[in-house]
Amino acid sequence: MTHSIALNFEDGVTRFVEARAGETVADAAYRLGINIPLDCRDGACGTCKCRVESGSYDGGSYIEDALTDEEAASGLALACQARPKTDMVVAIPAASTACKTRPQSFETVLRRVERLSDTSLAFMLDRPAGLAFLPGQYVNLRVPGTEQRRSYSFSSAPGADALSFLVRDIPAGLMSGWLRAAQPGTAMEFTGPAGSFYLRDVTRPLLFLAGGTGLAPFMSMLGRLVETGCDHPVRLVYGVTHDADLVGLAQLDAYVAALPGFSYVTTVAAEGSTHPRRGYVTAHVEAGWLNGGEVDVYLCGPPPMVDAVRGWLAAQGVTPNAFHYEKFSPSGPAEAGRLAA
Ligand SMILES: Cc1cc2nc3c(=O)[nH]c(=O)nc-3n(C[C@H](O)[C@H](O)[C@H](O)COP(=O)(O)OP(=O)(O)OC[C@H]3O[C@@H](n4cnc5c(N)ncnc54)[C@H](O)[C@@H]3O)c2cc1C
Ligand code: FES
Incomplete structure (x- = not known):
């Protein structure tokens, strides 16, 4: 049984890794070449301290100098010790580049563009294999035929089979103009997912x-x-x-x-x-x-x-x-x- 871990880095980049049964967050990340900052790997130094945004886990064994009870109670954990019991979202206090990773790039195809009103459009993309995201996150989409990118938040749920987006139609806008004339089947490319604006565990209104x-x-x-x-x-x-x-x-x-x-x-x-x-x-x-x-x-x-x-x-x-x-x-x-x- 594996558990999906969303690793959110300080620069807004998110990478998903699959933790095998009994594997720590740090080991699952390392297997994919993502070097979460570590030192002792033994629960003694606190270098790998991270914030668990959602999910449950076994915190492992460590000394008070590495993680205090108050810190543990507030949602901090040690990546070298924590073993997921469910899917998790973990905030890593380092930039993605410092962990030798970066946003993933995906190629896909435009399914269709819908005009919703005089000022708004929606567009849908095929869902590329291997893409996962948190609800609320966005991608940086290349405007076809240019090197320019624009950010768009997913309006579809993470479990949906196609990706959808909701866009304000800006009369002089580069992406807006491209979307107005876009043909279904056009190849598209984006990097992501990205962003720290995502739904956390819901424990109150x-x-x-x-x-x-x-x-x-x-x-x-x-x-x-x-x-x-x-x-x-x-x-x-x-x-x-x-x-x-x-x-x-x-x-x-x-x-x-x-x-x-x-x-x-x-x-x-x-x-x-x-x-x-x-x-x-x-x-x-x-x-x-x-x-x-x-x-x-x-x-x-x-x-x-x-x-x-x-x-x-x-x-x-x-x-x-x-x-x-x-x-x-x-x-x-x-x-x-x-x-x-
Ligand atoms: C994290 C993030 C997520 C985003 N998600 C979405 C999203 O889900 N949906 C969405 O519609 N947009 C979203 N945006 C904005 C989006 O990235 C583009 O900036 C927007 O769609 C305009 O792109 P364009 O190429 O059509 O216009 P551009 O070519 O970038 O702009 C043309 C001109 O219009 C001006 N302009 C740009 N936006 C506006 C505006 N809103 N009102 C008036 N003038 C404007 C520009 O300053 C420029 O002068 C997001 C931005 C960020 C940073
Ligand atoms: S690397 Fe030292 S406590 Fe995790």
């Missing part, structure tokens, strides 16, 4: 705040929650600028039907919209949803929206148990973050 196509990673997370089931309330506030930006509602309704405890509201910011709810997402978060801080908040959208919502949350006087966000920056490296109490 969730509040999802999406701006525009920032809905995409939540679609993937909701798909995962439908697969696994969820015992906690999951609330989504989905805000857009114009009526035409509001897409994916049929899929959200399907998630409402499939996932007890999930509900969502939409809001449109533009003056002149006839939508029943108006304004920014923050105007539609009910006070009780913050649950006195016993809530994990996930936030994704364009940078100004993310900054505004972060400021609003800070002003509420409630510190959520965990706060994860991702900015869909127009270009350059992704900015994701995690603020936890």
Whole structure:
């Protein structure tokens, strides 16, 4: 019996390794040429300390100097000692290059492009063999015929047989323009998966705040929650600028039907919209949803929206148990973050 371990490096790169029965996290990684920082390999030095984001494991034997009881209780583990009992997600406090690895590259084929509205497109890719990802992560896709890359978050769940993406159609945009004329069957290439904005173990209510196509990673997370089931309330506030930006509602309704405890509201910011709810997402978060801080908040959208919502949350006087966000920056490296109490 093997267990899948997602190793997340400090630079946002994720690599998946399969741990054989009884194998430690470090040994499973080494077998694939991924050199997690190690020194003693014996639970004595603490060099291999890492954070277990999800999954259960046998922590092995070690001395207090290497890992204190408090550290172990807070989710830290020693990669040279920890043996997975289930699939795991492990944050490694080093860059992927320092561990002699890098993002994987995948070749695939465009299945189709769908126009969802005047401002939004969806596209689907064949799922390449060997690809695994966490719900909420993204890939860096090469714009065919160029050397330019654009980042897109999966909107499909990790278990789906095809990959789907939700894209804002930017009139002068390079990838947007390519997608408008794209032919099914075109060869595509991407690197990834990447990003620290992914769904953690669900142990309390969730509040999802999406701006525009920032809905995409939540679609993937909701798909995962439908697969696994969820015992906690999951609330989504989905805000857009114009009526035409509001897409994916049929899929959200399907998630409402499939996932007890999930509900969502939409809001449109533009003056002149006839939508029943108006304004920014923050105007539609009910006070009780913050649950006195016993809530994990996930936030994704364009940078100004993310900054505004972060400021609003800070002003509420409630510190959520965990706060994860991702900015869909127009270009350059992704900015994701995690603020936890
Ligand atoms: C981690 C990450 C994940 C992302 N995931 C998604 C996703 O799932 N869906 C998605 O739609 N986008 C996503 N983005 C943004 C995406 O990578 C591209 O930047 C975007 O699709 C524009 O690409 P383009 O080639 O069409 O336009 P470009 O050729 O890059 O831009 C053309 C012009 O439009 C401007 N521009 C770019 N974006 C916008 C905008 N939103 N509004 C107004 N003007 C803009 C640019 O500054 C430039 O002047 C993500 C970005 C990051 C960093
Ligand atoms: S390498 Fe020394 S404790 Fe793991």
